[in-house]
Amino acid sequence: MTVTLPARAEVPIEHTWDLASIYPDQAAWAADVEALEAELAAIVAFRGRLGESAATLLAWLQLVDRLQVAMGRLYTYAQMCFDVDTTNQVAAGLRERAIGLSARLGAATAFAEPELLALSADRLASLVAAEPALAPYQHYFANLRRRGPYVRSGEVEQLLAQAGEPLSTPVSAFMMLADSDLRFAAAEDSSGVRHEVARGTIEELLQSPDRTLRKQAWQNYQDGFLAFQHTFGAIYAGSVKADVFLARARGYDSALAASLHASNLPRTVYDNVIAACNRHLPIWHRYWELRRRALGLAVLEPYDIFAPLGPPYPVPYERAVELICASVEPLGDEYVAVARAGLTSQRWVDIYPNRGKTSGAYSGGSYDTHPFILMNYDGSLSGASTLAHELGHSMHSWLTNHTQPPVYASYALFVAEVASNLNQALLRGYLLARRPERALAIAVLEEAMHNFHRYLFLMPILSQFEQRVHEQAEAGEPLTGAGMGALLAELFRRGYGPAVQVDEARVGITWAAFPHLYQNFYVFQYASGIAAANALAERVLAGAPGAAERYLACLRAGGSRYPLEALELVGIDMRTPEPLDRAFAVLERFVDRLEQLLFVA
Structure with a gap:
C-alpha cells in the first residue's frame, strides 16, 4: 500500500482558490495582456516632459499606477495557475509571458526616476503646490530623493530593467527543478506502508510518531536534493551573482x-x-x-x-477557521468578518496538497484582487498556525489596498x-x-x-x-x-x-x-x-x-x-x-x- 497525492484535476473545486474572480478563463487573461502591450506605446509620449507642468506629472503618475495595477493582476493570475501544478506547461507559459511583459513595462518606464531626480527640489515643490492631486505622492518623491544616489541614468535604468527577466532565470529554474522535476523515493513506515515523499508532504511526515517513517522520509527528501547539489549550487550561485551585479551596478557596497x-x-x-x-x-x-x-x-x-x-x-480545516477567527477577535469585527469570508465563502485559500503543487504556503494577490493563500494543509495544529500566519499577510494586504492608493500598495x-x-x-x-x-x-x-x-x-x-x-x-x-x-x-x-x-x-x-x-x-x-x-x-x-x-x-x-x-x-x-x-x-x-x-x- 502506498499513500499518494491526488492529481490537480482530482481536487474538489471547493478546496481550491477562486481564480475565476480574477479572470473567467485564460482567454480573458490573454486579452488583457494584449491590451497592456498596446498601452506601452503611450509611455513614450511622456519622455522628457515630466517636469513641464503639474498636469503632465499627474497624468504620468496615474498612468504608471494604472499600468502597474494591471500588470499585478496579470502576473498574479499566471503565477497562481502555475503554482498549483508546476507540471502544467500551459501555466508555465503564462507565467513566462507575464515575467517578460513585466520586464518590458519596467524598461519602458525606466526613464522616469532619473528624469524626476533631475528636477530641482524647488521645481518639484512648485509642481506639487500647483496640483492638490499630487499631494499623496509626497512620500514617493521623498523616498525617490533618498534613493537618488543609487539611481542611474535613464539609459542605464532601462538596461537594468531589461535585465530583470534574464536575471530572474535562477528562481524560475529553481522552481521547475524543485517543484516539478525533482522526485523523492517513497518512505516506508514500521508497518510496511509506503508514503509518498514530496515537498507538500514532508512536514507532515516529519511530525509522525513513527521514527522509522520520519528517518526514511527525511533521508529520502534530503537525498533528493543531494542528488542535484551541483545543479542547485549553480542555480543559487546565479541568483547570488545577480544580487551582486545589481548592487554594484547601482553603486552599493554590497548586496x-x-x-x-x-x-x-x-x-x-x-x-x-x-x-x-x-x-x-x-x-x-x-x-x-x-x-x-x-x-x-x-x-x-x-x-x-x-x-x-x-x-x-488533529485540527480539520473547518475547525482551524473557527479557532483563528476566535483568536483574532481582539482586532475588531471588520477584521474577523473579512477573514472568515476569505477563508470560507470567498475561496481565498487553495487548501490541500496535490501532485506538482508548490510546497509550503504563501499569501498572494494584487491591488485590485482579493488576497489569495496557498496552503498544503495537513490537518494539524501546526497547519492551523501556518494558515493563521498567511491570513496575517492577506489581511495586511486587504487593509493596505482598501486604504492606500496604488503607489503605496507594496509594503x-x-x-x-x-x-x-x-x-x-x-x-x-x-x-x-x-x-x-x-x-x-x-x-x-x-x-x-x-x-x-x-x-x-x-x-x-x-x-x-x-x-x-x-x-x-x-x-x-x-x-x-x-x-x-x-x-x-x-x-x-x-x-x-x-x-x-x-x-x-x-x-x-x-x-x-x-x-x-x-x-x-x-x-x-x-x-x-x-x-x-x-x-x-x-x-x-x-x-x-x-x-x-x-x-x-x-x-x-x-x-x-x-x-x-x-x-x-x-x-x-x-x-x-x-x-x-x-x-x-x-x-x-x-x-x-x-x-x-x-x-x-
Whole structure:
C-alpha cells in the first residue's frame, strides 16, 4: 500500500482558490495582456516632459499606477495557475509571458526616476503646490530623493530593467527543478506502508510518531536534493551573482547594503538579529536536550526535531477557521468578518496538497484582487498556525489596498512578517488562555516551538549562510553546491550543539530547499518579525488601550511609511536588540512550561 497525492484535476473545486474572480478563463487573461502591450506605446509620449507642468506629472503618475495595477493582476493570475501544478506547461507559459511583459513595462518606464531626480527640489515643490492631486505622492518623491544616489541614468535604468527577466532565470529554474522535476523515493513506515515523499508532504511526515517513517522520509527528501547539489549550487550561485551585479551596478557596497537601503533599514537592524540569535543559542541547546530526554533517545537526530511529544491533536480545516477567527477577535469585527469570508465563502485559500503543487504556503494577490493563500494543509495544529500566519499577510494586504492608493500598495517585508507572526501569537495565546488539558497544552507548546524554531533558529542560520555566500561572491571566490553544503553544516553544528547528531551532507543541503533565499536578504526579517509580533501580541492580549487600533493603523499604512516608522506607530523600536531579547524570553518560558508538563507530575 502506498499513500499518494491526488492529481490537480482530482481536487474538489471547493478546496481550491477562486481564480475565476480574477479572470473567467485564460482567454480573458490573454486579452488583457494584449491590451497592456498596446498601452506601452503611450509611455513614450511622456519622455522628457515630466517636469513641464503639474498636469503632465499627474497624468504620468496615474498612468504608471494604472499600468502597474494591471500588470499585478496579470502576473498574479499566471503565477497562481502555475503554482498549483508546476507540471502544467500551459501555466508555465503564462507565467513566462507575464515575467517578460513585466520586464518590458519596467524598461519602458525606466526613464522616469532619473528624469524626476533631475528636477530641482524647488521645481518639484512648485509642481506639487500647483496640483492638490499630487499631494499623496509626497512620500514617493521623498523616498525617490533618498534613493537618488543609487539611481542611474535613464539609459542605464532601462538596461537594468531589461535585465530583470534574464536575471530572474535562477528562481524560475529553481522552481521547475524543485517543484516539478525533482522526485523523492517513497518512505516506508514500521508497518510496511509506503508514503509518498514530496515537498507538500514532508512536514507532515516529519511530525509522525513513527521514527522509522520520519528517518526514511527525511533521508529520502534530503537525498533528493543531494542528488542535484551541483545543479542547485549553480542555480543559487546565479541568483547570488545577480544580487551582486545589481548592487554594484547601482553603486552599493554590497548586496546586503542594497537590500537594507531599499527599505531604509540601518545595518544595525540586521546585525542585531544575528547577534541576538547567536547569543541565545543556549536556550535552543537546552530545548534539544529536553526533547532528547522526552523521546527517550540516546542521540537526537535531525528527523527527531519535530517528532511529537504527545498524542496528535488533529485540527480539520473547518475547525482551524473557527479557532483563528476566535483568536483574532481582539482586532475588531471588520477584521474577523473579512477573514472568515476569505477563508470560507470567498475561496481565498487553495487548501490541500496535490501532485506538482508548490510546497509550503504563501499569501498572494494584487491591488485590485482579493488576497489569495496557498496552503498544503495537513490537518494539524501546526497547519492551523501556518494558515493563521498567511491570513496575517492577506489581511495586511486587504487593509493596505482598501486604504492606500496604488503607489503605496507594496509594503516592506520587514513589516509583513509582523502581521503574519502576530496572528500565530494570537492563536497560541487564545488556546493557552483557556487552560487546556495536558495533551492540548503540549500540542500548543510544540507548535510554538516549531514556529520559533523556524523564525528564531532556522532563518537566522540561513541568514548567516546567505551573508557568507554573498561575501564569497563579492570577493570573487567560487561558489559550489558542495562548498555551500559544508558551510551550512558547520552553522547547523554550532546551532544544534551537543544534543543533535549532524549528518553533514544531508543537513548541509538544507539550503537547496528554500526559495526564500532567492529574495535578496529576506530571511533575517522573519526573526525581526516574530520579535516585534510577540512584543505587540502581549499588549493586544492584555487589552492595552489602543494597542489593536494602532496595530491596524500600522497595517493600513502600507508603503506610505518606512518600515521602522510604521512599527513606531505601535511602540516597537527594532533599532535596538530589546524586542529580540524579549522574544527569546518568551521562548525560554515555553521551554520551562513544556519541561514542567513533560517531567513534573
